[in-house]
Amino acid sequence: MRAYALMIGVAAATALAGCSGDGRLMNIRAGQTSPDEFAILPTRPLSMPADLAVLPTPTPGGANLTDPNPQGDAVAALGGNPGRLADQGIGAADQALVAHASRLGTDPSIRATLAAADLRWRERNARRPLEVLFNTTVYQRAYAPMALDQRAELLRWQRAGAVTPTSPRPQTR
Template identity: 65%
Template sequence: MRKASLILGMAAMMALTACAGGSKLNNFRKVQSGPDEFGILPTKPLSMPPDLAVLPQPTPGGANITDPTPKGDAVAVLGGNPARLADQGVAAADQALIAHATRQGTDPAIREDLAQRDARWRERNGRRLIERIIGSSVYQRAYEDVSLDAEAEQVRWQRAGAITSTAP
């Protein structure tokens, strides 16, 4: 009798934990309709420019010197020139690289195509019963054969004589 009640109690606990919703770590679907907290950027502090001629012409919807520029700020922090971001076209130094990468043409809908293929693959290789019960994601298993072992890759490059950064 005691053994039966213990088994029944464990089964009830497992049923309750299965209803908990599980981890959303690898769930890439948007599940909330609220604002994106990472999409909110603070404005730069107000300051008087050294020359009022550098201020942009006031236009509705136009740029302001206090508008956030995260890409430009990142380029400046990394030692680059943020003004180069406004340049149109490809730099002369990168022309050969672009020509080689696009030698067989480009697909403007590549992102949508890959997203559809990925969804079809994950449907065919869906979660197993135990993965459904514990609420785990199929993502890691789905891409296990094409994932990169960073430590093994670093050792491979070091043995080949390449200079690599140190890693813990």
């Protein structure tokens, strides 16, 4: 009877562990299993305007007054003008780089094209039935053959005479 109760307890605990969340607030790409604290941004406090006759006109799809604006808040905290954050085009220092990179033309749908190719690659190279069943990521395993061996590359550059002052390993020549 005790063994039967123990088996029931283990089965219940296993079933309950499988219900630990849907992964929406998890940082699944990095293999982290704890909630991603950066996925939730606090809203600004509500405030009553001085004059209700001059309320801003609502804009469908526009920003709300209580929506967070981390970049604007950071600029204001550092003494800058958050109103100047609008897209001002390409900076003077980057114009030559952008001109060279786009000399053969650009594809406006490149992100969608690459996302579709990436999905096909991952499905072909690392999809396993248990990963589909348990909704886990296969990103790291799918691209493992293409990953750069950081230590071997560091040693290769050091042996070639490149100075790597921020390297955690001593210089070897």
